[in-house]
Amino acid sequence: MSLGDVVRQRRQDRDLTQDYVATRVGISKPYLSNIETCRATKPPSDKIVRALERVLGFAKGDLSSLAALSRTPLEVRRNYELLEAEVVKLRAVVREFLAKGPRTDAGGVDLEAMARDASEDGVPVRAVAAGPTVPIINKVVAGYPVNFTDMDYPPGIAEDYVRCPDVHDPHAFGARVIGDSMEPTYHEGDIVIFTPNRPPQSGEDCFVRFIEDMGTTFKRYYQDQEGFIRLQPLNSKYPAEAYPREKITGLWPLAYRIQKVHE
Numbered sequence: 001m002s003l004g005d006v007v008r009q010r011r012q013d014r015d016l017t018q019d020y021v022a023t024r025v026g027i028s029k030p031y032l033s034n035i036e037t038c039r040a041t042k043p044p045s046d047k048i049v050r051a052l053e054r055v056l057g058f059a060k061g062d063l064s065s066l067a068a069l070s071r072t073p074l075e076v077r078r079n080y081e082l083l084e085a086e087v088v089k090l091r092a093v094v095r096e097f098l099a100k101g102p103r104t105d106a107g108g109v110d111l112e113a114m115a116r117d118a119s120e121d122g123v124p125v126r127a128v129a130a131g132p133t134v135p136i137i138n139k140v141v142a143g144y145p146v147n148f149t150d151m152d153y154p155p156g157i158a159e160d161y162v163r164c165p166d167v168h169d170p171h172a173f174g175a176r177v178i179g180d181s182m183e184p185t186y187h188e189g190d191i192v193i194f195t196p197n198r199p200p201q202s203g204e205d206c207f208v209r210f211i212e213d214m215g216t217t218f219k220r221y222y223q224d225q226e227g228f229i230r231l232q233p234l235n236s237k238y239p240a241e242a243y244p245r246e247k248i249t250g251l252w253p254l255a256y257r258i259q260k261v262h263e
Contacts, residue, residue, distance in 0.1 A: 003044075003066035008036040010056045025051040038160070043067065085163065132167055134193055136160040136174040162191060164256050169195040172255065175207065175218075181233035182218060186257065192218065193256035200253040209250035210243075221251055 011021055022032040027048060034040040044052070049067045053060060102113040162174060174193045177186050182205070186192065194207045206221040208231060219231035228242040229251070 002038050003063060004036045004038040006063065006066060007032075007052060007056065010058070011036075014056065016056075021052075021055055024055045132164065132170075132172070133161045134164050134167060134172045134174050136162060136176065136191060138175055162193070162258060164193055167193065167195065167255055169197045169255075171196045174256075174258075177218060181235045181238040183235045185234050186218070187259065189260055191258040192254055193258070194252040195255045196250070196252045198253055198255075200251045205254040207250070207252045207254070208248060209252075211247055211249050216250075 011018070018029050018032050018036075022029045025032070025048060031040065035044055044067060046064075046067070049063050050060075052058070053063050102110040104110045164172070172193060172195050174191050177190045177192055178188055180188065186205075192205075192207070200206050200221055202221065202223040204221055205218070207216065207218055208221065209216045217231065219233060222230040222232060224230050224242065227245055229245055229248055230240055230242045232240045
């Protein structure tokens, strides 16, 4: 978790308002909000970090390493996090090899036998990768269309990021679901990842953007023979709606869903 995530979670756990914390730390409420959402143009100073620790009840030094990481350039942090995640996955692969690999007469793992078996079986060797960084740009309504502005983020900048293995679209983006019209498959708070560079197929769940100010929505998309696009909720409480194709400026298919299992 980032410094902002930790600060926000502790503040909410203690039922403290941003006004309360900002006043006692000696900063403005907007700056505290930017710290919590990782959008602060200047990382918090050591003095502010120590004040946050005191007001939020952290032990001295608990936030220091996170604050130091937040001062590291974004691209460096991403590369570090990617390498760290790949090391974790590589360790898991090594543990599996050690547990299940063929054994030598001395009881160790026979790596030569493993390599030989893989070669004979034609097993492809896949690189261990944590997946690319995908921006989470906003919330998408699983209900009726609402206004959506991308929160004015330039390309590649977002309120949060996730990593998704096997997503190769450089323009992939994610959003958090709000509403219940796509239940029981998707629930409020799920993160859904879309790939704009892949053409949608009729029957796929898509992020839909409407022309002008009609907003966006998240629905199952069907192409009707009459040239209309039908947007179908999965929740039977909501009716399907049909739109002329020219009313829709974007149809981007779903690639991944990230679902919270426990609170």
